[in-house]
Amino acid sequence: MRALVTVVALLGLLSSAANAGPKEDALAVLEQWTKAFAASDVDGIVKLYAPDALFVGTASKAVVVKPEGIRSYFENALLNNRPRGAALNNYEAMVVSDAAVVITGLDTVTGVRDGQPFSANGRVTFVVAKRGSDWQIVHFHRSAMPI
Amino acid sequence: MQTHLGIASVVLAFSTGLSVQTATACPREMVAAAVERWTSVFAENNPDTITALYSKDAVLWGTLSPTLRSDPAALKAYFVGAFQALPKATVKFGEQLIRVYGDTAIDTGYYTFSYTKDGETKSIPARYSFTFVKDGNDCKIVDHHSSAVPSAPR
Numbered sequence: 512m513r514a515l516v517t518v519v520a521l522l523g524l525l526s527s528a529a530n531a532g533p534k535e536d537a538l539a540v541l542e543q544w545t546k547a548f549a550a551s552d553v554d555g556i557v558k559l560y561a562p563d564a565l566f567v568g569t570a571s572k573a574v575v576v577k578p579e580g581i582r583s584y585f586e587n588a589l590l591n592n593r594p595r596g597a598a599l600n601n602y603e604a605m606v607v608s609d610a611a612v613v614i615t616g617l618d619t620v621t622g623v624r625d626g627q628p629f630s631a632n633g634r635v636t637f638v639v640a641k642r643g644s645d646w647q648i649v650h651f652h653r654s655a656m657p658i
Numbered sequence: 659m660q661t662h663l664g665i666a667s668v669v670l671a672f673s674t675g676l677s678v679q680t681a682t683a684c685p686r687e688m689v690a691a692a693v694e695r696w697t698s699v700f701a702e703n704n705p706d707t708i709t710a711l712y713s714k715d716a717v718l719w720g721t722l723s724p725t726l727r728s729d730p731a732a733l734k735a736y737f738v739g740a741f742q743a744l745p746k747a748t749v750k751f752g753e754q755l756i757r758v759y760g761d762t763a764i765d766t767g768y769y770t771f772s773y774t775k776d777g778e779t780k781s782i783p784a785r786y787s788f789t790f791v792k793d794g795n796d797c798k799i800v801d802h803h804s805s806a807v808p809s810a811p812r
Contacts (some may be wrong), residue, residue: 565755565766567785570808574755574766574785603717603728605800607791611762613801615717616726634726636718636803638789640759649757650764653789654805657722 537612537639538647541599542614544637544648548597551589561640561647566635569633569653581628589620592622599635610641611649618653684763684790684797686756691796692790693754693765701748705737713791713798721771721784721804744773744782763790763797768807783807 527554540559557578560566570582575581589595602616615636622629627632638650684692692711699707712718718727720736722743727733738747741747752768764787771782789801 534672540719553718561759563757565757565764565787567766567787567803567805571785572807574768576755601724605715605717607789607800608761610760611791613789614719615719615803634805636719636760636801637788638759638801640762642759649725649759649762650766650787650789652766652803652805654719654785654803655808656724658808 533606533609533612533641535648536615536641537550537637538559540639540646540648541614541637543597548589549576551595553585556585556589558584559648560651561642561649564647564649564651566650566652567652569655584603592624594623596621600632612639613637614639682792683722683758683761684715684792686758686763687799689756689758689763689765689788689790690754692799693704693751693788696799697749697751697787703747705741706732708737709734711799712802713793713800716798716800716802718801719803719805721782727737744771744775746774748772758794761791 512648531604544556544559547559553554560578562578564581566584568575568588575584575618580597597618599616599618604612605613607613615635618635620633622630633653633655635653636651637648639646640649679712696708696711699711712730712733714730718736720727720740722740723736727736749769749771752770754765754767756763756765765787766787769784769786769794771784773780783806785805785807787801788799789804790797791800
Protein backbone atom coordinates (compact mmCIF):
# COMPACT_ATOMS: atom_id res chain seq x y z
CA MET A 512 0.00 0.00 0.00
CA ARG A 513 2.80 2.38 0.91
CA ALA A 514 4.47 1.63 -2.43
CA LEU A 515 1.27 2.54 -4.22
CA VAL A 516 1.03 5.84 -2.34
CA THR A 517 4.61 6.60 -3.38
CA VAL A 518 3.77 5.91 -7.01
CA VAL A 519 0.71 8.18 -6.80
CA ALA A 520 2.85 10.91 -5.22
CA LEU A 521 5.42 10.45 -7.98
CA LEU A 522 2.71 10.81 -10.62
CA GLY A 523 1.58 14.00 -8.91
CA LEU A 524 5.11 15.37 -9.06
CA LEU A 525 5.44 14.47 -12.72
CA SER A 526 2.20 16.17 -13.65
CA SER A 527 3.16 19.39 -11.86
CA ALA A 528 6.57 19.25 -13.58
CA ALA A 529 4.71 18.91 -16.88
CA ASN A 530 2.65 22.01 -16.06
CA ALA A 531 5.75 24.11 -15.45
CA GLY A 532 7.39 23.23 -18.75
CA PRO A 533 9.59 25.24 -21.14
CA LYS A 534 6.62 27.19 -22.47
CA GLU A 535 5.61 28.43 -19.02
CA ASP A 536 9.23 29.25 -18.13
CA ALA A 537 9.66 31.25 -21.36
CA LEU A 538 6.35 33.06 -20.93
CA ALA A 539 7.38 33.99 -17.37
CA VAL A 540 10.43 35.78 -18.87
CA LEU A 541 8.12 37.69 -21.21
CA GLU A 542 5.90 38.66 -18.32
CA GLN A 543 8.94 40.17 -16.58
CA TRP A 544 9.87 41.90 -19.84
CA THR A 545 6.40 43.47 -20.11
CA LYS A 546 6.51 44.62 -16.47
CA ALA A 547 9.99 46.13 -16.84
CA PHE A 548 8.92 47.87 -20.06
CA ALA A 549 5.85 49.40 -18.37
CA ALA A 550 7.97 50.51 -15.39
CA SER A 551 10.65 52.02 -17.72
CA ASP A 552 13.04 49.77 -15.78
CA VAL A 553 16.11 49.66 -18.07
CA ASP A 554 18.16 47.43 -15.72
CA GLY A 555 15.21 45.09 -15.31
CA ILE A 556 14.71 44.65 -19.05
CA VAL A 557 18.42 44.41 -20.00
CA LYS A 558 19.09 41.62 -17.49
CA LEU A 559 16.51 39.41 -19.20
CA TYR A 560 18.76 39.21 -22.28
CA ALA A 561 21.62 36.70 -22.50
CA PRO A 562 25.09 38.34 -22.61
CA ASP A 563 25.50 36.93 -26.14
CA ALA A 564 21.99 37.79 -27.35
CA LEU A 565 21.45 39.13 -30.87
CA PHE A 566 19.00 42.03 -30.96
CA VAL A 567 17.09 43.71 -33.79
CA GLY A 568 15.03 46.58 -32.38
CA THR A 569 12.19 48.32 -34.22
CA ALA A 570 14.46 51.22 -35.12
CA SER A 571 17.76 49.31 -35.25
CA LYS A 572 19.85 50.01 -38.34
CA ALA A 573 22.38 47.35 -37.32
CA VAL A 574 22.11 44.11 -35.34
CA VAL A 575 22.92 44.84 -31.70
CA VAL A 576 25.42 42.26 -30.43
CA LYS A 577 26.48 43.61 -27.03
CA PRO A 578 24.62 44.13 -23.73
CA GLU A 579 25.74 47.81 -23.75
CA GLY A 580 24.02 48.20 -27.10
CA ILE A 581 20.81 46.66 -25.77
CA ARG A 582 21.02 48.98 -22.76
CA SER A 583 21.38 52.13 -24.86
CA TYR A 584 18.53 50.96 -27.12
CA PHE A 585 16.21 50.70 -24.10
CA GLU A 586 17.51 53.92 -22.55
CA ASN A 587 16.30 55.64 -25.71
CA ALA A 588 13.10 53.63 -25.94
CA LEU A 589 11.98 53.56 -22.31
CA LEU A 590 13.12 56.83 -20.78
CA ASN A 591 11.28 58.98 -23.34
CA ASN A 592 7.57 59.40 -23.98
CA ARG A 593 6.58 57.96 -20.61
CA PRO A 594 4.46 56.36 -19.30
CA ARG A 595 5.15 53.46 -21.65
CA GLY A 596 3.51 50.12 -22.21
CA ALA A 597 3.92 47.05 -24.41
CA ALA A 598 1.21 44.45 -24.64
CA LEU A 599 1.62 41.17 -26.49
CA ASN A 600 -1.84 40.83 -28.05
CA ASN A 601 -1.73 37.54 -29.83
CA TYR A 602 1.16 35.21 -30.30
CA GLU A 603 2.34 31.71 -31.07
CA ALA A 604 4.55 30.03 -28.47
CA MET A 605 6.49 27.17 -30.00
CA VAL A 606 8.53 24.79 -27.87
CA VAL A 607 11.36 23.90 -30.24
CA SER A 608 13.30 21.86 -27.67
CA ASP A 609 13.26 21.37 -23.91
CA ALA A 610 15.63 24.35 -23.68
CA ALA A 611 14.27 26.76 -26.31
CA VAL A 612 10.95 28.42 -27.00
CA VAL A 613 10.07 30.78 -29.85
CA ILE A 614 7.35 33.33 -29.10
CA THR A 615 6.20 35.42 -31.99
CA GLY A 616 3.20 37.66 -32.50
CA LEU A 617 1.71 41.11 -32.57
CA ASP A 618 2.16 43.68 -29.86
CA THR A 619 1.05 47.21 -29.16
CA VAL A 620 3.50 49.73 -27.76
CA THR A 621 1.97 52.79 -26.10
CA GLY A 622 3.34 56.01 -24.72
CA VAL A 623 2.75 59.72 -24.36
CA ARG A 624 4.50 62.08 -26.76
CA ASP A 625 4.16 65.86 -26.27
CA GLY A 626 1.17 65.28 -24.00
CA GLN A 627 -0.59 63.13 -26.60
CA PRO A 628 -1.06 59.39 -26.09
CA PHE A 629 0.05 57.21 -29.01
CA SER A 630 0.06 53.52 -29.80
CA ALA A 631 1.85 51.51 -32.46
CA ASN A 632 1.33 47.89 -33.43
CA GLY A 633 4.44 45.87 -34.11
CA ARG A 634 5.57 42.42 -35.11
CA VAL A 635 7.76 40.81 -32.48
CA THR A 636 9.78 37.61 -32.13
CA PHE A 637 11.50 36.40 -28.96
CA VAL A 638 13.68 33.31 -28.73
CA VAL A 639 13.97 32.34 -25.07
CA ALA A 640 16.51 29.66 -24.13
CA LYS A 641 17.61 27.92 -20.98
CA ARG A 642 21.21 28.88 -20.26
CA GLY A 643 22.51 27.06 -17.20
CA SER A 644 19.64 27.29 -14.73
CA ASP A 645 18.11 30.50 -16.15
CA TRP A 646 15.82 31.19 -19.06
CA GLN A 647 17.10 34.17 -21.04
CA ILE A 648 16.19 36.03 -24.21
CA VAL A 649 18.81 35.01 -26.79
CA HIS A 650 17.18 36.68 -29.75
CA PHE A 651 14.79 39.58 -30.26
CA HIS A 652 13.44 41.06 -33.47
CA ARG A 653 10.71 43.70 -33.53
CA SER A 654 9.50 45.53 -36.60
CA ALA A 655 6.88 48.08 -37.51
CA MET A 656 3.80 46.93 -39.41
CA PRO A 657 4.51 47.10 -43.16
CA ILE A 658 2.72 49.97 -44.89
CA MET B 659 4.37 -6.53 -6.79
CA GLN B 660 3.74 -7.20 -10.43
CA THR B 661 1.10 -4.43 -10.52
CA HIS B 662 3.53 -2.00 -8.95
CA LEU B 663 6.15 -2.86 -11.54
CA GLY B 664 3.53 -2.20 -14.19
CA ILE B 665 2.78 1.22 -12.75
CA ALA B 666 6.49 1.96 -12.46
CA SER B 667 7.06 1.20 -16.13
CA VAL B 668 4.12 3.45 -17.08
CA VAL B 669 5.72 6.23 -15.02
CA LEU B 670 9.04 5.57 -16.72
CA ALA B 671 7.45 5.64 -20.18
CA PHE B 672 5.66 8.88 -19.31
CA SER B 673 8.81 10.61 -18.07
CA THR B 674 10.89 9.58 -21.09
CA GLY B 675 8.03 10.71 -23.32
CA LEU B 676 8.52 14.21 -21.94
CA SER B 677 12.03 14.49 -23.32
CA VAL B 678 11.34 12.96 -26.74
CA GLN B 679 11.07 16.38 -28.45
CA THR B 680 14.74 17.17 -27.75
CA ALA B 681 16.35 17.75 -31.16
CA THR B 682 19.96 17.40 -32.17
CA ALA B 683 21.99 20.52 -32.75
CA CYS B 684 22.32 22.45 -36.02
CA PRO B 685 26.00 23.41 -36.28
CA ARG B 686 27.12 26.69 -37.89
CA GLU B 687 28.19 25.04 -41.16
CA MET B 688 24.75 23.50 -41.58
CA VAL B 689 23.08 26.83 -40.83
CA ALA B 690 25.25 28.60 -43.42
CA ALA B 691 24.47 25.85 -45.97
CA ALA B 692 20.72 26.08 -45.21
CA VAL B 693 20.78 29.84 -45.82
CA GLU B 694 22.71 29.34 -49.06
CA ARG B 695 20.05 26.84 -50.11
CA TRP B 696 17.27 29.30 -49.14
CA THR B 697 18.98 31.93 -51.34
CA SER B 698 19.10 29.70 -54.42
CA VAL B 699 15.60 28.30 -53.92
CA PHE B 700 14.22 31.82 -53.40
CA ALA B 701 15.54 32.78 -56.85
CA GLU B 702 13.40 30.00 -58.39
CA ASN B 703 10.35 32.09 -57.36
CA ASN B 704 8.49 28.85 -56.64
CA PRO B 705 6.21 28.98 -53.55
CA ASP B 706 6.27 25.17 -53.16
CA THR B 707 10.03 24.71 -53.09
CA ILE B 708 10.62 27.65 -50.74
CA THR B 709 7.87 26.50 -48.34
CA ALA B 710 9.54 23.07 -48.19
CA LEU B 711 12.54 24.65 -46.42
CA TYR B 712 10.34 25.47 -43.42
CA SER B 713 9.29 22.99 -40.74
CA LYS B 714 5.59 22.06 -40.68
CA ASP B 715 4.92 24.20 -37.61
CA ALA B 716 7.07 27.14 -38.73
CA VAL B 717 5.94 30.73 -38.29
CA LEU B 718 6.74 33.58 -40.66
CA TRP B 719 6.62 37.36 -40.39
CA GLY B 720 7.07 38.17 -44.07
CA THR B 721 8.65 41.49 -45.07
CA LEU B 722 5.38 42.65 -46.63
CA SER B 723 2.97 40.88 -44.26
CA PRO B 724 0.73 42.52 -41.65
CA THR B 725 -0.31 39.05 -40.45
CA LEU B 726 1.63 36.18 -38.93
CA ARG B 727 1.75 33.05 -41.12
CA SER B 728 1.72 29.97 -38.94
CA ASP B 729 0.93 26.95 -41.09
CA PRO B 730 2.34 25.60 -44.39
CA ALA B 731 -0.70 26.77 -46.42
CA ALA B 732 -0.42 30.31 -45.02
CA LEU B 733 3.36 30.37 -45.62
CA LYS B 734 2.87 29.25 -49.20
CA ALA B 735 0.14 31.86 -49.73
CA TYR B 736 2.58 34.53 -48.55
CA PHE B 737 5.20 33.43 -51.07
CA VAL B 738 2.60 33.23 -53.86
CA GLY B 739 1.77 36.91 -53.19
CA ALA B 740 5.38 37.96 -52.68
CA PHE B 741 6.61 36.40 -55.95
CA GLN B 742 3.70 38.08 -57.78
CA ALA B 743 4.50 41.48 -56.23
CA LEU B 744 8.25 41.10 -56.83
CA PRO B 745 8.83 39.63 -60.31
CA LYS B 746 12.18 37.89 -60.86
CA ALA B 747 12.96 38.23 -57.18
CA THR B 748 16.44 37.43 -55.89
CA VAL B 749 18.07 37.93 -52.52
CA LYS B 750 21.62 38.76 -51.50
CA PHE B 751 22.81 38.35 -47.91
CA GLY B 752 25.11 40.76 -46.13
CA GLU B 753 27.12 39.71 -43.09
CA GLN B 754 25.42 36.83 -41.27
CA LEU B 755 25.57 36.51 -37.51
CA ILE B 756 25.17 32.85 -36.57
CA ARG B 757 24.81 31.70 -32.98
CA VAL B 758 24.13 28.20 -31.75
CA TYR B 759 22.30 28.00 -28.44
CA GLY B 760 22.16 24.33 -27.49
CA ASP B 761 19.98 22.64 -30.09
CA THR B 762 18.61 25.89 -31.52
CA ALA B 763 20.53 28.00 -34.03
CA ILE B 764 19.93 31.61 -35.01
CA ASP B 765 21.10 33.42 -38.11
CA THR B 766 20.39 37.15 -38.20
CA GLY B 767 21.54 40.14 -40.20
CA TYR B 768 20.71 42.00 -43.39
CA TYR B 769 19.70 40.99 -46.85
CA THR B 770 18.56 42.84 -49.92
CA PHE B 771 15.76 41.71 -52.21
CA SER B 772 15.96 42.72 -55.86
CA TYR B 773 13.21 42.44 -58.43
CA THR B 774 12.34 43.71 -61.88
CA LYS B 775 9.14 45.63 -62.48
CA ASP B 776 8.26 47.50 -65.70
CA GLY B 777 11.79 46.91 -66.94
CA GLU B 778 13.27 48.56 -63.87
CA THR B 779 15.38 46.83 -61.22
CA LYS B 780 14.30 47.71 -57.71
CA SER B 781 15.55 46.67 -54.30
CA ILE B 782 14.28 46.30 -50.75
CA PRO B 783 16.90 46.35 -47.99
CA ALA B 784 15.66 44.28 -45.06
CA ARG B 785 16.61 42.73 -41.73
CA TYR B 786 16.12 39.02 -41.11
CA SER B 787 16.12 36.43 -38.34
CA PHE B 788 16.05 32.71 -39.00
CA THR B 789 15.68 30.17 -36.19
CA PHE B 790 16.73 26.65 -37.15
CA VAL B 791 16.25 23.26 -35.54
CA LYS B 792 17.37 19.84 -36.75
CA ASP B 793 14.61 17.91 -38.47
CA GLY B 794 15.89 14.48 -39.43
CA ASN B 795 19.08 15.20 -41.40
CA ASP B 796 18.08 18.76 -42.31
CA CYS B 797 18.20 22.10 -40.57
CA LYS B 798 14.70 23.46 -40.98
CA ILE B 799 13.44 26.97 -40.39
CA VAL B 800 11.04 27.13 -37.43
CA ASP B 801 10.83 30.92 -37.30
CA HIS B 802 11.56 33.60 -39.88
CA HIS B 803 11.10 37.29 -39.16
CA SER B 804 11.83 39.65 -42.03
CA SER B 805 11.43 43.40 -41.86
CA ALA B 806 12.26 46.36 -44.06
CA VAL B 807 15.16 48.46 -42.75
CA PRO B 808 13.52 51.33 -40.84
CA SER B 809 13.64 54.58 -42.81
CA ALA B 810 14.20 57.00 -39.94
CA PRO B 811 14.96 56.46 -36.25
CA ARG B 812 11.95 56.96 -34.00
